[in-house]
Amino acid sequence: MRFLLRRALFYLVTAWAAITINFLLPRMLPGDPVQAMIARFQGRLSTDAIASLYVLFGLDTQTSMFSQYVTYWGNLFKGDLGLSFTYFPTPVSEVISQSLPWTLSLMGVTTVISFVLGTMIGVYAGWRRGSWIDSLLPIATFFSAIPYFWLGLIAISVFAVTWGAFPAAGGYEPGLIPGFDWEFISSALYYAVLPALTVIISSIAGWILGMRNMMVTVSSEDYVTVAHAKGLPERRVMLGYAARNAVLPSISGFALSLGFIVGGTLLVEMVFSYPGIGYVLFTGVNAKDYPLMQGIFLIITLAVLLANLIADVVYLLLDPRTRKA
Amino acid sequence: MKSALNGKTMAGLAIMGFFVLIAIVGSWLAPYDPSAMSSDIMEPPSGAHWFGTTQTGQDIFSQVMVGTRGVLIVGLVAGAIATALSVLIGVTAGFLGGVADEFLSALSNIFLVVPALPLIIIVTSFLPDAGDFLIAFVISATGWAWGARILRAQTLSLRQRDYVEAARATGERTWRLIVFEVMPNLTAIIASSFVGTVIFAVLSVITLSFIGVASVSNWNWGTILFWAQNAQALAQGAWWWFIPAGLCIALLGTALALINFGIDEYMNPRLRTSIGGKVKMRVGFTPVLRQEGGRS
Amino acid sequence: MTPVLEIRDLSVDYGQGAGAVHAVSSVNLVLNRGEVLGLAGESGSGKSTLAYAMTRLLPPPGLITGGEVLHHGRDKEPVDVLGLTARQLRSFRWNDIAIVFQGAMNSLNPVSTVASQLDDIYRAHRPEMSRGQRSKRSAELLRLVGISADRLGAYPHQLSGGMRQRVMIAMALALDPEIIIMDEPTTALDVVMQRQILEQMMRLREELGFSVLFITHDISLLVEFSDRIAIMYAGRIVEQAASEDMYRSSAHPYSKGLLGSFPALHGPRRPLTGIPGSPPDMRTVPSGCPFHPRCPSAFDACEREIPVLEKLSGTNGDSSRSVACWLNTPSLSGHPGVGAT
Numbered sequence: 001m002r003f004l005l006r007r008a009l010f011y012l013v014t015a016w017a018a019i020t021i022n023f024l025l026p027r028m029l030p031g032d033p034v035q036a037m038i039a040r041f042q043g044r045l046s047t048d049a050i051a052s053l054y055v056l057f058g059l060d061t062q063t064s065m066f067s068q069y070v071t072y073w074g075n076l077f078k079g080d081l082g083l084s085f086t087y088f089p090t091p092v093s094e095v096i097s098q099s100l101p102w103t104l105s106l107m108g109v110t111t112v113i114s115f116v117l118g119t120m121i122g123v124y125a126g127w128r129r130g131s132w133i134d135s136l137l138p139i140a141t142f143f144s145a146i147p148y149f150w151l152g153l154i155a156i157s158v159f160a161v162t163w164g165a166f167p168a169a170g171g172y173e174p175g176l177i178p179g180f181d182w183e184f185i186s187s188a189l190y191y192a193v194l195p196a197l198t199v200i201i202s203s204i205a206g207w208i209l210g211m212r213n214m215m216v217t218v219s220s221e222d223y224v225t226v227a228h229a230k231g232l233p234e235r236r237v238m239l240g241y242a243a244r245n246a247v248l249p250s251i252s253g254f255a256l257s258l259g260f261i262v263g264g265t266l267l268v269e270m271v272f273s274y275p276g277i278g279y280v281l282f283t284g285v286n287a288k289d290y291p292l293m294q295g296i297f298l299i300i301t302l303a304v305l306l307a308n309l310i311a312d313v314v315y316l317l318l319d320p321r322t323r324k325a
Numbered sequence: 326m327k328s329a330l331n332g333k334t335m336a337g338l339a340i341m342g343f344f345v346l347i348a349i350v351g352s353w354l355a356p357y358d359p360s361a362m363s364s365d366i367m368e369p370p371s372g373a374h375w376f377g378t379t380q381t382g383q384d385i386f387s388q389v390m391v392g393t394r395g396v397l398i399v400g401l402v403a404g405a406i407a408t409a410l411s412v413l414i415g416v417t418a419g420f421l422g423g424v425a426d427e428f429l430s431a432l433s434n435i436f437l438v439v440p441a442l443p444l445i446i447i448v449t450s451f452l453p454d455a456g457d458f459l460i461a462f463v464i465s466a467t468g469w470a471w472g473a474r475i476l477r478a479q480t481l482s483l484r485q486r487d488y489v490e491a492a493r494a495t496g497e498r499t500w501r502l503i504v505f506e507v508m509p510n511l512t513a514i515i516a517s518s519f520v521g522t523v524i525f526a527v528l529s530v531i532t533l534s535f536i537g538v539a540s541v542s543n544w545n546w547g548t549i550l551f552w553a554q555n556a557q558a559l560a561q562g563a564w565w566w567f568i569p570a571g572l573c574i575a576l577l578g579t580a581l582a583l584i585n586f587g588i589d590e591y592m593n594p595r596l597r598t599s600i601g602g603k604v605k606m607r608v609g610f611t612p613v614l615r616q617e618g619g620r621s
Numbered sequence: 622m623t624p625v626l627e628i629r630d631l632s633v634d635y636g637q638g639a640g641a642v643h644a645v646s647s648v649n650l651v652l653n654r655g656e657v658l659g660l661a662g663e664s665g666s667g668k669s670t671l672a673y674a675m676t677r678l679l680p681p682p683g684l685i686t687g688g689e690v691l692h693h694g695r696d697k698e699p700v701d702v703l704g705l706t707a708r709q710l711r712s713f714r715w716n717d718i719a720i721v722f723q724g725a726m727n728s729l730n731p732v733s734t735v736a737s738q739l740d741d742i743y744r745a746h747r748p749e750m751s752r753g754q755r756s757k758r759s760a761e762l763l764r765l766v767g768i769s770a771d772r773l774g775a776y777p778h779q780l781s782g783g784m785r786q787r788v789m790i791a792m793a794l795a796l797d798p799e800i801i802i803m804d805e806p807t808t809a810l811d812v813v814m815q816r817q818i819l820e821q822m823m824r825l826r827e828e829l830g831f832s833v834l835f836i837t838h839d840i841s842l843l844v845e846f847s848d849r850i851a852i853m854y855a856g857r858i859v860e861q862a863a864s865e866d867m868y869r870s871s872a873h874p875y876s877k878g879l880l881g882s883f884p885a886l887h888g889p890r891r892p893l894t895g896i897p898g899s900p901p902d903m904r905t906v907p908s909g910c911p912f913h914p915r916c917p918s919a920f921d922a923c924e925r926e927i928p929v930l931e932k933l934s935g936t937n938g939d940s941s942r943s944v945a946c947w948l949n950t951p952s953l954s955g956h957p958g959v960g961a962t
Contacts, residue, residue: 010431010434011438013431013435014434014435014438014439017435017439018439021439021444025447025448025451026451127608128607129606129608129681130606130681138579141579141582141583141586142575142579144578144582145524145574145575145576145577145578145579145581145582146571146574146575146578147528147531147532147535147571147574149532149535149550150550150567150571150574150575153550153554153559153567153571154568154571156559157559157562157564157567161559161560161562162562168559168560213589213593213596216596217593217596219608219680220608220680221727222722222723222727222728223727223728223729223730223731224608224609225609225673225678225680225722226720226722226728226729226730226789227730227741228608228609228610228678228714229676229678229714229715229719229720229722230714230715230741230742230745230792231710231711231712231713231714231715231716231742231745231746232711232741232742232745233711233745234609234707234711236741236745237609240730240733240741241730244730244732244733245730245731245732248732255437255438256437256471258440259437259438259439259440259441259442260441260442262440262442262443263440263441263442263443263532264442266442266443267442267532267535267536270536271554281443281446282536285446285450285536285537285538286536286537288450290450290451293446293447293450294447296443297443297444297447300440300443301439301440301443304438304439304440305438308438318732319731319732320731320732320776320778321731321732321776321778606681606682606684607681608680608681609677609678610677610707610710611673611674611677611678611679611680611683611684611685612684612685613677613684613685613703613704614637614684614685614686615686615687615688
């Protein structure tokens with residue numbers, strides 16, 4: 001339990017750091033985002049909106065940095081992330097809550113599939129070192145070096161434009177009303193195939209390579225030799241002794257890979273105009289919609305921290321050594 | 326280091342060297358001005374335009390050639406800064422231990438967990454004019470933590486080795502200990518973390534250009550893809566507009582990954598893919614190869 | 622005495638082709654039923670390689686390049702372990718030969734309990750056993766090595782080093798094997814624990830009647846606990862004798878040196894001498910007798926020809942004493958230039 005408490009404390013500190021960075025960014029960096037925005041909206045902003053913008057970015061010189069910080073936290077706890085300018089006057093929190101489910105389901109499903117599949121292939125490749133699977137490693141390396149979004153572009157041009165088997169953009173059939181009915185869900189699944197495949201193919205190589213190397217390392221541990229000496233079936237040695245131990249660093253390394261996968265998935269959403277957070281971020285970036293970008297960064301960070309906490313719990317369940325009282 | 330130069334490393338270095346060469350001489354060798362428009366609009370690859378042309382008649386081959394420099398500058402500069410940071414923070418943390426270590430480790434863990442790409446995107450878009458060096462700096466500010474973490478662990482284990490303890494006992498100064506006793510043993514790890522950061526930086530800068538956060542008038546491979554995407558090159562079937570730049574990215578990434586595999590295998594020989602010889606090795610069942618007479 | 626395991630001309634290489642290292646060269650060794658055979662040598666002498674090779678557990682790039690390992694089972698025809706298929710080998714392992722490994726720290730799977738690691742053995746070899754029988758047997762085994770049965774649910778990290786080694790011994794006994802190989806079973810433990818465990822092992826041997834191949838670098842332990850001792854140097858057996866004889870009158874200069882490097886446990890104190898130099902790099906083994914550069918009595922024949930393991934001259938009746946040293950060939954010592962082998 002102490003392990004989990006320590007981790008939870010660490011994530012709280014990290015969340016605080018991310019929120020504080022978010023607070024400081026517009027206040028520390030040069031340039032005047034509000035002026036840029038006023039220019040962009042050419043008089044369509046009310047004086048109230050302009051004033052609230054200055055408050056949001058801490059450019060109103062009347063209040064001290066500290067009281068701005070307190071106000072910022074107060075707003076956060078109320079779920080107030082400011083107003084979006086691309087979707088003016090919709091609050092940022094509302095824009096995010098509409099797109100978040102898309103991203104979470106796309107990213108959740110693809111990450112799990114890619115982790116499980118990649119780990120399984122890696123287990124086998126590491127166990128049968130020197131077999132034909134090793135010849136796939138250079139190909140895996142090549143795929144892991146391709147940016148996610150470029151693979152997405154290729155997928156669109158092959159499967160959507162040339163072949164026409166899958167839609168090139170969007171999250172569901174235009175005209176359908178989102179809801180929990182079969183027509184909508186099947187359409188959403190159909191639209192998700194290409195983005196999901198893109199993410200899986202781009203990210204799986206990393207898991208394969210990492211797991212293979214761990215398997216090779218673990219295979220020479222004494223307890224694996226003992227398992228062989230005991231005359232256990234090979235499957236049992238491979239899974240129960242070697243893979244069972246080799247997967248532990250993979251899970252604790254999950255945290256490090258997650259940030260990268262998130263970045264890649266956001267890009268894939270942009271390419272596919274998938275109605276998730278990545279696409280919203282893309283529109284926000286193009287429109288210099290700072291409140292929206294900042295809100296998205298915050299939500300993504302919190303989601304990643306939560307995923308990390310889950311990975312820690314899984315680790316705790318898998319490694320008895322961390323369960324020490 | 327001789328055995329680190331195995332086949333993979335050599336292949337990686339060769340590809341990398343090729344790109345470095347293009348980065349240096351590319352802008353002179355490019356047949357056209359990458360921004361110059363012409364009347365050859367959306368032409369597929371031909372003798373005059375090896376990689377075809379864009380919607381405004383720009384030569385894509387020249388864009389790729391000229392764009393190599395930006396990618397490599399950002400990648401190498403960011404890699405160098407981030408590696409310097411990770412050596413500074415990781416080695417210090419590992420060597421000092423105690424509260425300083427706790428603090429520096431927590432700092433690097435925070436930077437590891439916070440998703441880097443969204444942060445880079447936001448920081449860059451706040452900057453009024455994001456040139457190559459500024460972007461390299463932002464990327465290295467978020468990309469140092471991974472190397473710092475590995476270097477800290479390695480320093481920690483080196484610190485306890487006999488020869489370091491012995492040097493410490495003779496009263497050598499801390500900085501001398503770090504520079505002369507610890508650092509030489511971290512060379513391979515530092516090299517591998519540098520290469521890893523370059524991969525990260527290259528992918529990041531291309532992504533930034535692709536989504537249009539970085540200045541789109543600076544040519545790099547990401548910028549090419551940005552214009553291709555904006556012009557709906559995909560829907561128009563202009564595959565030549567986005568294939569060359571993408572392949573260059575993948576090739577450069579593969580080259581860097583190969584260099585890193587070489588370093589990994591140098592540090593941990595068990596990872597080598599080929600064991601050599603004609604007998605199939607299998608863990609737990611030592612092969613029997615009777616040389617005279619009998620058969621296995 | 623009947624043999625239970627016979628190693629004939631066993632050779633082991635690391636790697637293949639020109640860069641191959643000959644870790645074990647033409648070793649002949651017999652383990653008799655019910656005896657404790659000690660195998661000693663410095664690290665790198667090939668003693669552990671030999672043990673791993675005869676059970677075919679040697680990791681890549683290890684490779685057996687010749688020889689036979691004959692197992693003489695009770696009421697069975699002798700089988701060559703090196704000729705078994707993977708399936709036969711699995712069933713042979715632990716049923717007939719169990720191993721107590723070096724470094725108990727890492728020999729147990731850190732993520733599963735003692736009970737489940739014992740269960741794995743029964744499931745693989747005695748599928749007919751019921752759950753109740755399995756846990757009864759496991760509890761009985763732990764009692765045999767002096768651990769209370771409630772530790773069955775413990776994970777390895779919850780046990781002390783000595784307990785872990787006892788658990789390994791309990792595991793080795795699980796299927797009542799005829800042979801137990803102990804590879805440096807006590808190096809990681811303190812001296813008191815070392816004695817306790819070895820004494821217990823010998824009691825169990827009296828009780829259960831298995832044979833032991835005891836591998837260690839600590840020849841003083843062998844003198845005390847084994848019936849016969851074989852000494853390895855640079856991948857070859859250089860001397861074999863009954864423990865008593867080895868202790869009192871070893872014939873090979875290397876054995877003498879090895880015996881001189883450990884304090885005697887009993888009897889009069891003698892000065893510790895040690896052996897000058899260090900074991901050879903197996904990639905560049907010296908010509909002739911590999912020990913000659915460190916040997917105080919080397920003469921010119923030693924540099925040219927490798928001495929073969931032969932009966933010790935002057936001990937007509939005693940067939941168990943043999944040595945590989947040119948000093949043992951009276952006609953040769955002092956008369957250089959005569960080829961052997």
